[in-house]
Amino acid sequence: MHSCDRMRLQNTDGGRTSMTNIIALVDGSTYSESVCDHAAWLAERLEASIEITHVLGRRHTESTPQNLSGNITLGARSSLLAELTALDEQRNKLSQKRGRAILDDAKARIDAKGSATITTTLRIEDIVDTVTNSKADIVLLGKRGEAADFAKLHLGSNLERIARASHQPLFVASRAFRPIKRFLIAYDGGTSSLKAVDYVARSPLFRGLDCTLLTVGVLSPEAQKQQDDALAILAAGGIKAHADIVPGQADTVISNIVDSESIDLLVMGAYGHSRIRTLIIGSTTSTMLRLCKIPVMMFR
Numbered sequence: 001m002h003s004c005d006r007m008r009l010q011n012t013d014g015g016r017t018s019m020t021n022i023i024a025l026v027d028g029s030t031y032s033e034s035v036c037d038h039a040a041w042l043a044e045r046l047e048a049s050i051e052i053t054h055v056l057g058r059r060h061t062e063s064t065p066q067n068l069s070g071n072i073t074l075g076a077r078s079s080l081l082a083e084l085t086a087l088d089e090q091r092n093k094l095s096q097k098r099g100r101a102i103l104d105d106a107k108a109r110i111d112a113k114g115s116a117t118i119t120t121t122l123r124i125e126d127i128v129d130t131v132t133n134s135k136a137d138i139v140l141l142g143k144r145g146e147a148a149d150f151a152k153l154h155l156g157s158n159l160e161r162i163a164r165a166s167h168q169p170l171f172v173a174s175r176a177f178r179p180i181k182r183f184l185i186a187y188d189g190g191t192s193s194l195k196a197v198d199y200v201a202r203s204p205l206f207r208g209l210d211c212t213l214l215t216v217g218v219l220s221p222e223a224q225k226q227q228d229d230a231l232a233i234l235a236a237g238g239i240k241a242h243a244d245i246v247p248g249q250a251d252t253v254i255s256n257i258v259d260s261e262s263i264d265l266l267v268m269g270a271y272g273h274s275r276i277r278t279l280i281i282g283s284t285t286s287t288m289l290r291l292c293k294i295p296v297m298m299f300r
Contacts, residue, residue, distance in 0.1 A: 021048035023136035028102045031142025036109040037177035043116035045205045052106045052120045054099040055127045140171045172296045182210040183265040189226035192269025195299040197230045201237025211241040216250040251287040270298045
C-alpha cells in the first residue's frame with residue numbers, strides 16, 4: 001500500500017454507504033471529546049448521520065529523506081536503508097492503529113449519547129482535501145488540534161486552513177460541551193453573515209432556541225434596515241429574535257455580550273467586508289475563535 005495514495009481505510013458499517021450529513025474530525029486531542037458531544041447534539045437536532053473521521057496527514061506516512069553520504073560503506077549504507085524502511089513501515093502501522101483506536105473511542109462516546117447512524121473513516125491525505133471533497137452538510141472540528149491544546153492564543157493551523165477552504169458551514173467545538181439553549185448571530189450585513197441568517201431561518205437546528213441578533217456599529221437608517229431585513233428572514237423561518245445595534249469594537253462587544261447574556265453558541269460569517277479573503281479569515285472571526293469559550297458556527 002503506497003502512502004502517497006489517498007485512501008478510505010475503514011468504514012464500520014460493513015461497507016454499507018449512507019448519506020453523511022455531519023463530518024466530525026477527531027485527532028485524539030483534548031477537543032476530540034467535545035467534538036463527539038457536539039456531534040451527538042447536532043445529530044439529534046437535525047436527525048442526521050455522522051461520519052467520524054481521523055486524518056493521517058502526509059507527515060505521518062511519508063518517509064523523511066535521509067542523508068547517508070559520507071564515510072559509510074556501501075554495505076553499511078544498504079543495511080541502514082533497510083532498517084530505516086522497516087522503521088517507517090512500523091511507524092505507519094502504529095499511526096493507523098492509533099487512528100483506529102481514536103475512531104473507536106469517538107464512536108463509543110457518541111453511541112452512548114444517542115441513536116445516530118455513525119460511520120468511521122481513517123484517511124491518508126491532507127485534511128483540507130478531506131473537507132473539500134466531503135459531501136457533508138456540516139464540518140465539525142475542535143478549535144485547536146493535538147499540538148496546540150495549551151497554546152491559548154494560537155488557533156489550530158488546520159482550522160485556519162479549513163476555514164479558508166470549506167464551503168460548508170463550519171462548526172467549531174469549544175473545549176467542553178454544555179447544553180445549547182441560547183445563541184447569538186453576529187450580523188454585519190455582509191454576504192457571509194446573510195448566509196448565516198438564512199441558514200438559521202431554514203434549519204431545524206435552531207428551533208426552540210433563544211436567538212439574539214447583534215450588529216456592532218453606529219445606529220443609522222442603513223444599519224437599522226439591514227437588521228430589520230435579517231429579522232424578517234428569521235421570522236419567516238419561525239425564529240423570533242431579540243435584536244440590538246451596539247457601538248464599539250466588534251470583538252470586544254461580541255465577547256462582552258456572550259459572557260453577560262450566557263450565550264451558548266455564536267453564529268457568524270467567516271468574513272466581513274474585507275477584500276483580503278484568500279489570505280486570512282476575517283479578523284473579527286479569528287479573534288472570536290481565539291477568545292470565545294463557546295462553540296462557533298461560521299459561514300463563508
